[in-house]
Amino acid sequence: MSDVTTADYADDPQRLRRDLEAVLLVVDQPVAPYELARAFGVGVDTVTDTLRELSREYTAQDRGFDLREVAEGWRFYTRPECAxxxxxxxxxxxxxxxxxxxxxxxxxxxxxxxxxxxxxxxxxxxxxxxxxxxxxxxxxxxxxxxxxxxxxxxxxxxxxxxxxxxxxxxxxxxxxxxxxxxxxxxxxxxxxxxxx
The missing domain is CATH 1.10.10.10 (Winged helix-like DNA-binding domain superfamily/Winged helix DNA-binding domain)
Incomplete structure (x- = not known):
């Protein structure tokens, strides 16, 4: 497995989106943007903007899950309509x-x-x-x-x-x-x- 660099994400923003989704699928509590930024080697603003964009897309697509910013972090939740x-x-x-x-x-x-x-x-x-x-x-x-x-x-x-x-x-x-x-x-x- 090769190391991922900041340049990789700059050249391929879709890869950052994919990798953020993968990490957030396995967490059981909200993760702060600075923790994700540190893990991915990108800026906090880049991570935050990408997470907000993903959240808007999931809402627009009426997915069964939602990406929410809670407790100063981000985490996947099921939508209330699906409860x-x-x-x-x-x-x-x-x-x-x-x-x-x-x-x-x-x-x-x-x-x-x-x-x-x-x-x-x-x-x-x-x-x-x-x-x-x-x-x-x-x-x-x-x-x-x-x-x-x-x-x-x-x-x-x-x-x-x-x-x-x-x-x-x-x-x-x-x-x-x-x-x-x-x-x-x-x-x-x-x-x-x-x-x-």
């Missing part, structure tokens, strides 16, 4: 097995609810924002208010979650004790070793 069909597909129309990451995240929410995204990420040790959004879209978890101290959104499992697992209530969740290490003294509530 009902996307939700139906994710919930009912397409039975898809959950990934390992989704199962782990769902377990953290189930056993710690109500819990914030940040807390779930801390327990798992990785950013769980994208997985949490997927679980919300699939109807397995839902918002449950806000944390009074931090103001963070809290999440809990849904009735659909119980239905899918064949449970009448959360009290029927299996006990975790048999799966924990014998020596759990000295572990904090995230499972990390604490010093005494």
């Amino acid at each position: 009902a069909i996307v939700e139906r597909f994710l919930r009912d129309g397409h039975e898809v097995r959950l990934t390992q990451a989704a199962l782990e995240t769902l377990a953290v929410v189930a056993y710690r609810q109500p819990v914030s995204r940040g807390r779930v990420s801390a327990v798992r040790g990785v950013n769980c924002d994208g997985v949490m959004r997927t679980l919300v879209l699939r109807g397995l978890i839902e918002e449950a208010g806000h944390d009074t101290e931090s103001g963070a959104h809290l999440y809990r499992t849904t009735g659909y979650f119980l239905e899918r697992l064949g449970l009448r209530g959360l009290d029927e969740l299996p006990d975790l004790a048999p799966f924990l290490p014998d020596d759990i003294e000295g572990l904090d509530d995230t499972g990390e070793q604490t010093t005494t």
Whole structure:
């Protein structure tokens, strides 16, 4: 794979458009124009102008997705007009097995609810924002208010979650004790070793 230079993009603006699309398809949070500019070796204005042009084109073409500038960055989203069909597909129309990451995240929410995204990420040790959004879209978890101290959104499992697992209530969740290490003294509530 050859290195891409600024001159390549100057000579072929279509290539910059293509490469920006490729990168934005794999991100799970908005990316700042300066980060994209640095990665592509072009100016921030060039990146911003290209992203705005792509966004206008997608809107004019009435695509099912949209390129939006949010939170000081850019990211692809499905169009609001498509929300009902996307939700139906994710919930009912397409039975898809959950990934390992989704199962782990769902377990953290189930056993710690109500819990914030940040807390779930801390327990798992990785950013769980994208997985949490997927679980919300699939109807397995839902918002449950806000944390009074931090103001963070809290999440809990849904009735659909119980239905899918064949449970009448959360009290029927299996006990975790048999799966924990014998020596759990000295572990904090995230499972990390604490010093005494």
